[in-house]
Amino acid sequence: MDALAITGGSSLFGETRIYGAKNAALPILAATVMVEGTCVIDDVPHLEDVRVMAEILRALGATVERSGLQVTVDSTNIRLTNVPADLMQRMRSSIFLMGPLLARFGEVRVSKPGGCVIGQRPVDYHLTGMRALGAAVEEKHGYIRCTARRLQGTTVTLDFPSVGATENLIMAAALADGVTVIENAAREPEIIDLANFLKSCGALIEGAGETMIQVTGVHHLTGTQHRIMGDRIVAGTVLIAAAATGGRVTVENVSPAHLGSLLAKMRESGMRVETGRDIITVESSRAWQSVDLRTEPFPGFPTDLQAPFMAMLTTAQGTSLVRENVFEARFKHVNELTRMGADISVDLRTAVIRGVDKLSGARVECSDLRGGAALVIAGLMADGVTHVEGLHHIDRGYQSIEMHLRDLGADIERVQL
Structure with a gap:
């Protein structure tokens, strides 16, 4: 030991x-599944959670390569939307894949995530947000399945400024139809970093880092290069x-x-x-x-x-x-x-x-x-x-x-x- x-x-x-920040790298790596093309992410730390996220992306069908602190992800050929349960249980941040996979493919199936036991960290805020965007959400036998023919922009007011829920909503809304407004949004700097990454891919996001964020959906996102904060x-x-x-x-x-x-x-x-x-x-x-x-x-x-x-x-x-x-x-x-x-x-x-x-x-x-x-x-x-x-x-x-x-x-x- x-x-x-x-x-x-x-x-x-x-x-x-x-x-580079773990709490910025993980949602940004998750967001690459929305991009049809190659994303080059610099200053990605060598951490166990990052390694698990890379394993998940590969399991879904993405190509992931690391050279030093640079990680290159090509998600063009992703076809699977069922995140492996054993990997979900090893890292709570795997919940970040819910919004991106749902936005791109119209469906996602995940198990309830693991991570540090530091108190209740329910995924309810995430699920409420997905429902508000028009997704049908089914919870059964420890799994969560979300489906939507097409996500629709709306106004979502978070009961608590959850960082994870704010980030999942930003990612899902980036490919939704219309405009999404997130009220009582979390203001953490990592949210700004995620928004900057998505904007470099072609997303339309205003107000990241403020209590109200506006996302205008686009039809597709393209590859980019980004350095983690x-x-x-x-x-x-x-x-x-x-x-x-x-x-x-x-x-x-x-x-x-x-x-x-x-x-x-x-x-x-x-x-x-x-x-x-x-x-x-x-x-x-x-x-x-x-x-x-x-x-x-x-x-x-x-x-x-x-x-x-x-x-x-x-x-x-x-x-x-x-x-x-x-x-x-x-x-x-x-x-x-x-x-x-x-x-x-x-x-x-x-x-x-x-x-x-x-x-x-x-x-x-x-x-x-x-x-x-x-x-x-x-x-x-x-x-x-x-x-x-x-x-x-x-x-x-x-x-x-x-x-x-x-x-x-x-x-x-x-x-x-």
């Missing part, structure tokens, strides 16, 4: 370029790790505007933050103040950075309150942090973190992707050696995390237990 062996106490220093969650994780170890790190290829809420909280806790057009530097001493935060849809504090930031707060001066407003089961890392000496209590969606002098190395296990990143950061902070198990979760969203951190001075290696 693979694990990360981390000897704490080393501060992180240096500069690093952030690779930098991963703001990876950037945030690295910056938090630098701060938590009393270091100074500069990350490149990420917009400070994409991490505004995180940087505000880091400044509030006493970190020094400098920004440029696509560059962020964070520097800290080994003493920082407690802060309170609540996760919210963008531009609020990202739920994906709640666990990593909590790891840093375990040794802050004072008591911090963290309110999780997006996923109700996203405190599974707390038990592992307490094994390392953290003083944390949880009441439903609120965690109270009382700062301690230090953490101690321990053997801990990831239960989800971002919780795993929190345990890595805790290991970097702790006295002694920490073994982090369950790396398959971390590998879904971080490209060779041990090499990335080692280049910045961390004492970390992948070992067999």
Whole structure:
């Protein structure tokens, strides 16, 4: 069994370029099934979720080739619309194929997707959107089948600004007849990246990144070349790790505007933050103040950075309150942090973190992707050696995390237990 062996106490220093965003790459790769032609996607990270998405595309009949960080997809010869259930269960983002396949072929059959167990993430928002566009939706024996002779543009108001549902609706509407208006749309930067990709293929989309998006359907999309935006969650994780170890790190290829809420909280806790057009530097001493935060849809504090930031707060001066407003089961890392000496209590969606002098190395296990990143950061902070198990979760969203951190001075290696 693979694990990360981390000897704490080393501060992180240096500069690093952030690779392409997983949360942008996956919907964009899914969107290629709508394109009759070749799409060249640059800066695609080497992640387990990306590999699974490529397997799904091949299973459907697409040609997928990778050369370094470039992935080339030709979906011209896709004929299947039944997404393999075993692959769906390995990655929640496979639900992104629903809108594109339905839009292009008039039907799609998927099983309910898997992924990290961090709370209820129902596909109801997706299905409501497909129904609004005119699709018939049947749920039976764990499968979802959507059919439509032709999707029709309409107005869809989301009950919650779901990122996935917003993206699925944009993709489905891109090939629908007429105009679709998405109200209460999610505003995350990855949605803008998806829209930019689709527009380069010939789609007509206005308002991506705002609460109302308008999509005018076209009859076909053509091949293109597109570069994935930098991963703001990876950037945030690295910056938090630098701060938590009393270091100074500069990350490149990420917009400070994409991490505004995180940087505000880091400044509030006493970190020094400098920004440029696509560059962020964070520097800290080994003493920082407690802060309170609540996760919210963008531009609020990202739920994906709640666990990593909590790891840093375990040794802050004072008591911090963290309110999780997006996923109700996203405190599974707390038990592992307490094994390392953290003083944390949880009441439903609120965690109270009382700062301690230090953490101690321990053997801990990831239960989800971002919780795993929190345990890595805790290991970097702790006295002694920490073994982090369950790396398959971390590998879904971080490209060779041990090499990335080692280049910045961390004492970390992948070992067999």
